Amino acid sequence: MSLLEVKELKTWFPVKRGLFSPVRYVKAVDGVSFSMEKGEVLAVIGESGSGKTTLGRTILRLIKPTSGRIVFEGKDVTYLPESELRWYRFSTAMVFQDPFSSLNPYHTVQYILEEPLILRGVDPKERYEFVIKALEEVKLVPPEDFLRKYPHMLSGGQRQRVGIARALITRPKFIVADEPVSMLDVSIRAEILSLMRSLQTKYGITMMYITHDIATAKYLSDKILVMYAGKVVEYGRFRDVIKEPLHPYTQALIEALPDPDPSNRFKVRKVPPGEPPSLLNPPSGCRFHPRCPYAIKGKCDKEEPKLIEVKSGHYVACWLYNK
Numbered sequence: 401m402s403l404l405e406v407k408e409l410k411t412w413f414p415v416k417r418g419l420f421s422p423v424r425y426v427k428a429v430d431g432v433s434f435s436m437e438k439g440e441v442l443a444v445i446g447e448s449g450s451g452k453t454t455l456g457r458t459i460l461r462l463i464k465p466t467s468g469r470i471v472f473e474g475k476d477v478t479y480l481p482e483s484e485l486r487w488y489r490f491s492t493a494m495v496f497q498d499p500f501s502s503l504n505p506y507h508t509v510q511y512i513l514e515e516p517l518i519l520r521g522v523d524p525k526e527r528y529e530f531v532i533k534a535l536e537e538v539k540l541v542p543p544e545d546f547l548r549k550y551p552h553m554l555s556g557g558q559r560q561r562v563g564i565a566r567a568l569i570t571r572p573k574f575i576v577a578d579e580p581v582s583m584l585d586v587s588i589r590a591e592i593l594s595l596m597r598s599l600q601t602k603y604g605i606t607m608m609y610i611t612h613d614i615a616t617a618k619y620l621s622d623k624i625l626v627m628y629a630g631k632v633v634e635y636g637r638f639r640d641v642i643k644e645p646l647h648p649y650t651q652a653l654i655e656a657l658p659d660p661d662p663s664n665r666f667k668v669r670k671v672p673p674g675e676p677p678s679l680l681n682p683p684s685g686c687r688f689h690p691r692c693p694y695a696i697k698g699k700c701d702k703e704e705p706k707l708i709e710v711k712s713g714h715y716v717a718c719w720l721y722n723k
């Protein structure tokens with residue numbers, strides 16, 4: 401049994417412009433399906449506004465889903481009321497993008513880390529031991545030096561280490577890490593991602609790693625799900641997708657990566673120009689067709705391609721493969 405199953409999940413945000421205008425919807429997540437096995441890390445990749453954060457937050461039930469199903473350890477949590485979600489809240493956690501605003505500036509590091517344990521009724525002596533261990537695990541040592549510090553006294557990297565320690569201190573089974581390194585200095589990103597990978601492996605945590613930067617995903621991802629305008633365009637094992645991206649959008653994302661070989665510096669890259677589409681009024685057919693260099697007239701602009709398995713475990717939603 402998969403740890404997490406997501407089926408045809410939709411999260412639409414209603415927007416109303418004027419008093420008499422009809423309600424329209426921003427289709428941020430629009431029919432997403434995938435599953436995750438225990439201990440797996442899934443990178444969710446896509447441009448800004450493709451619906452990655454909304455997907456992660458909906459799965460954690462921080463946003464109400466519009467339709468579809470979220471099944472965790474065999475239990476359907478899609479529409480469970482808050483009063484029945486306590487166990488789910490205790491089994492899941494989130495690492496946020498911005499370590500500057502996600503930690504309460506008025507609390508000490510000790511309290512920030514103790515708070516989730518207080519909510520779970522852990523007694524004070526045990527709490528202290530957990531906090532010390534959590535600080536050691538994220539390499540904030542000696543831990544006693546950090547207990548009484550406030551977030552503003554820490555560097556960005558140290559703050560994110562506290563954010564990671566807080567998310568992991570209750571030993572969640574499933575974590576959503578939403579752009580956890582994008583606000584940090586480039587020089588420490590790899591270090592933080594490697595730390596997350598080692599803790600994830602140590603505790604067998606299942607993790608969704610949300611990022612717009614495919615290059616950072618290589619540090620920790622087993623699988624990859626590429627989103628475009630609220631839809632999944634490609635899904636598969638990380639190494640398979642990187643080696644042989646099938647969807648023209650994934651190909652463009654990979655080609656846009658900086659090339660370490662200097663002789664390729666002047667190679668023309670075929671990154672499709674244009675902006676991501678409006679989610680209020682997405683293009684008909686394949687949502688990528690206005691930017692796609694291979695769009696088939698009369699097909700891609702008319703009919704929506706389904707996500708199909710083209711190779712073992714490698715799925716793509718594109719008419720080039722779905723003839």
Ligand SMILES: Nc1ncnc2c1ncn2[C@@H]1O[C@H](COP(=O)(O)OP(=O)(O)OP(=O)(O)O)[C@@H](O)[C@H]1O
Nearest residue numbers: 413426428446447448449450451452453454455679
């Ligand atoms: N509460 C909301 N109400 C209305 N629209 C929203 C809301 N939250 C998100 N959206 C819209 O949903 C779309 C998807 O946003 P989302 O933040 O999920 O994308 P993203 O891929 O995570 O982008 P980013 O990397 O910029 O965070 C965007 O068009 C956004 O404006």
